[in-house]
Amino acid sequence: MSQFVYEKTYGASPGEGMVYDLEALINSYNGEQSVGCVKIGREHGRIAIAAFSLLMRRLHEGHRQSGELVVVDASSGMDKYDCRVSLISTHSVAGGLPFGC
Numbered sequence: 644m645s646q647f648v649y650e651k652t653y654g655a656s657p658g659e660g661m662v663y664d665l666e667a668l669i670n671s672y673n674g675e676q677s678v679g680c681v682k683i684g685r686e687h688g689r690i691a692i693a694a695f696s697l698l699m700r701r702l703h704e705g706h707r708q709s710g711e712l713v714v715v716d717a718s719s720g721m722d723k724y725d726c727r728v729s730l731i732s733t734h735s736v737a738g739g740l741p742f743g744c
Contacts, residue, residue: 662690695743702740706733713742 669681669692681694695703716730732739 665692693743696741699741699743702733702742706735706740714739 666683669683672681673679681692683690683692712734714732716732730741731743733742
């Protein structure tokens with residue numbers, strides 16, 4: 644019974660059910676934003692998710708220096724599902740600006 648309540652509240656546990664719930668959540672979020680802010684793909688049995696916020700979108704469109712240099716911070720740790728999060732940044736006079744993740 645508790646597993647049923649958990650999955651109803653938080654979604655499926657790791658595996659294909661979790662991926663299906665995640666794809667549904669991504670499609671819902673992209674529909675709300677009226678632009679594809681999050682993409683999900685599979686390659687060699689691995690799942691990759693690329694996401695950017697509305698601020699990051701404005702940087703893509705209007706920050707000229709973002710086409711010159713990007714930095715990938717791959718020093719992130721892993722969680723219990725072996726997931727990694729890498730932040731992509733670009734430079735500016737004010738310092739690093741988030742460009743994607």
